[in-house]
Amino acid sequence: MSHGNMNLTLKVWKQKNKDTKGRFETYNAKGISPDMSFLEMFDVVNEQLINENKEPIAFDHDCREGICGACSMYINGRPHGPKGAVTTCQLHMRSFKDGDTIVVEPWRSAAFPVIKDLAVDRSSFDRIIAAGGFVNINTGNAKDANNILINKDDADDAFNAAACIGCGACVAACKNSSAMLFVSAKVSQLALLPQGQIERQDRVLNMVKQMDEEGFGNCTNTGACEAECPKSISLENIARLNREYSSALLTQNKIHH
Amino acid sequence: MSKPGFASSSIGKKILMGITGLFLITFLLVHCFINSLIFFNDGGETFNKGAEFMGTNWLIRTMEIVLFIGIFAHIFLALKLTIDNRKARPTGYAVVNGGANSTWYSRWMGLLGTLILMFLIIHLKHFWVVSRFTDHITSGEETIFQEMMEVFENPLIVAIYCASMISLAYHLLHGFQSAFQSLGLNHKKYTPIIKTTGVAFAILIPLIFASMPLVMHFGIIK
Numbered sequence: 001m002s003h004g005n006m007n008l009t010l011k012v013w014k015q016k017n018k019d020t021k022g023r024f025e026t027y028n029a030k031g032i033s034p035d036m037s038f039l040e041m042f043d044v045v046n047e048q049l050i051n052e053n054k055e056p057i058a059f060d061h062d063c064r065e066g067i068c069g070a071c072s073m074y075i076n077g078r079p080h081g082p083k084g085a086v087t088t089c090q091l092h093m094r095s096f097k098d099g100d101t102i103v104v105e106p107w108r109s110a111a112f113p114v115i116k117d118l119a120v121d122r123s124s125f126d127r128i129i130a131a132g133g134f135v136n137i138n139t140g141n142a143k144d145a146n147n148i149l150i151n152k153d154d155a156d157d158a159f160n161a162a163a164c165i166g167c168g169a170c171v172a173a174c175k176n177s178s179a180m181l182f183v184s185a186k187v188s189q190l191a192l193l194p195q196g197q198i199e200r201q202d203r204v205l206n207m208v209k210q211m212d213e214e215g216f217g218n219c220t221n222t223g224a225c226e227a228e229c230p231k232s233i234s235l236e237n238i239a240r241l242n243r244e245y246s247s248a249l250l251t252q253n254k255i256h257h
Numbered sequence: 258m259s260k261p262g263f264a265s266s267s268i269g270k271k272i273l274m275g276i277t278g279l280f281l282i283t284f285l286l287v288h289c290f291i292n293s294l295i296f297f298n299d300g301g302e303t304f305n306k307g308a309e310f311m312g313t314n315w316l317i318r319t320m321e322i323v324l325f326i327g328i329f330a331h332i333f334l335a336l337k338l339t340i341d342n343r344k345a346r347p348t349g350y351a352v353v354n355g356g357a358n359s360t361w362y363s364r365w366m367g368l369l370g371t372l373i374l375m376f377l378i379i380h381l382k383h384f385w386v387v388s389r390f391t392d393h394i395t396s397g398e399e400t401i402f403q404e405m406m407e408v409f410e411n412p413l414i415v416a417i418y419c420a421s422m423i424s425l426a427y428h429l430l431h432g433f434q435s436a437f438q439s440l441g442l443n444h445k446k447y448t449p450i451i452k453t454t455g456v457a458f459a460i461l462i463p464l465i466f467a468s469m470p471l472v473m474h475f476g477i478i479k
Contacts, residue, residue: 011351013351022348024351074350076352076354077350077352077353077354077355077357078354078357078358082357103351103352105350105351105352108346108348108349108350109345109346110344110345110346110347111345173358175342175355175359175364176338176342176345176346177342177345177346178267178342178345180267208266208267208268209266211267212266212267215344215345216267216345217267217341217342217344217345217346218267218270218271218338218341218342218345219267219271219439220271220338220342220363220366220435221271221363221431221434221435221438221439222358222359222360222363222364222431223358223359223363224355224358224359227357227358227359228358235438235443236443238438239438239441239442239443240441240443241268241441242268242271242272242438242439242440242441243441244441245266245268246263246268246272246441249263249269
């Protein structure tokens with residue numbers, strides 16, 4: 001890793017676990033290269049902290065190529081920092097100036113409790129998926145590709161919705177901590193395709209119910225989620241979710257117990 | 258799995274918010290139309306006829322009750338949503354750069370709504386209470402047009418009315434198109450039309466309303 005000459009002041013949220021109160025701690029990041037990713041800058045700081053026998057900063061990361069959604073950092077008041085349509089690992093230090101002070105916080109939502117420092121527990125998203133974000137298929141040999149014809153526009157919309165990596169930036173950006181963009185992407189992706197029709201009505205009702213139970217807030221259409229989404233998931237999906245939900249509730253021909 | 262209650266679900270609440278919002282928008286349109294009759298500048302003759310129709314027609318009187326239900330439902334839901342949304346983020350951010358991802362008025366709908374409610378209380382006291390609960394108008398002592406002229410003599414009241422219309426404009430700027438989104442009415446062809454109509458509505462209606470106290474105060478309409 002090439003070292004550079006950027007010196008930065010970091011104000012990072014430190015919190016032992018979800019039951020303790022957190023606070024900001026100030027760190028100096030020295031010799032940072034503008035070509036480093038934001039996470040690599042954290043690696044440098046952590047290495048230094050370990051060498052000084054201090055506790056490193058806990059943060060989530062995995063693929064470091066923008067597809068896993070793990071790197072949940074709220075940087076200078078925005079999820080994944082100042083750039084649009086990127087994850088934190090895709091944010092580079094050239095987006096900052098030498099001498100900058102950078103404030104880094106975890107995603108803040110009742111449904112995303114802090115595990116430690118900047119790492120949050122996003123298993124609420126997993127439970128929403130488990131409530132309905134799946135299709136039932138026969139196992140056995142894989143079928144030939146493209147043997148079910150799908151309208152190109154629907155296939156494109158489904159694909160764009162399926163680009164959601166479940167990072168939680170929508171919740172972090174939303175002033176109401178609403179998970180509506182995430183849920184709408186997952187519902188849309190399956191509602192648009194023939195394979196998703198069997199569970200279509202149960203899916204939307206159960207996923208919305210789970211979303212509400214997890215303690216996410218209510219959508220007020222500010223559009224902050226769409227603007228901050230690293231995969232540019234469209235607000236059209238939320239409109240589709242609203243439609244799917246009310247039509248399922250109105251037309252589902254069964255009695256719930 | 259128990260059936261999720263529509264009105265208590267997050268989507269149910271926003272749909273009800275949208276429906277009540279659109280209903281209040283239709284009210285604004287009717288109210289603006291009737292009040293614009295003052296612009297005939299005939300000493301309020303046409304306007305008074307319009308006001309009398311609105312005050313005596315059974316359908317309008319019934320809708321008046323529905324209107325109050327709509328306003329209270331809109332306010333109640335807004336309060337419920339605000340409280341729930343606060344709970345959804347118990348620890349706030351130290352730094353928030355909201356301007357980078359959304360308009361300020363979409364984030365401050367609650368404040369704008371509160372300002373409109375405060376105006377509404379003053380406004381109802383000025384005209385609705387006087388015409389419904391006193392015999393000031395029905396006894397023929399004064400017409401509603403004369404009452405308007407009197408109220409708008411006070412420059413402070415004129416200023417409050419105009420400032421409140423700015424709150425209304427920004428509330429509508431977000432609310433109009435937001436209501437359609439909440440109802441799931443999003444379409445590649447029609448959504449741009451809805452958005453443009455919303456902007457035009459949000460500017461024109463409050464502008465026409467705000468011009469009324471101004472023209473009366475400065476004696477352009479008399």
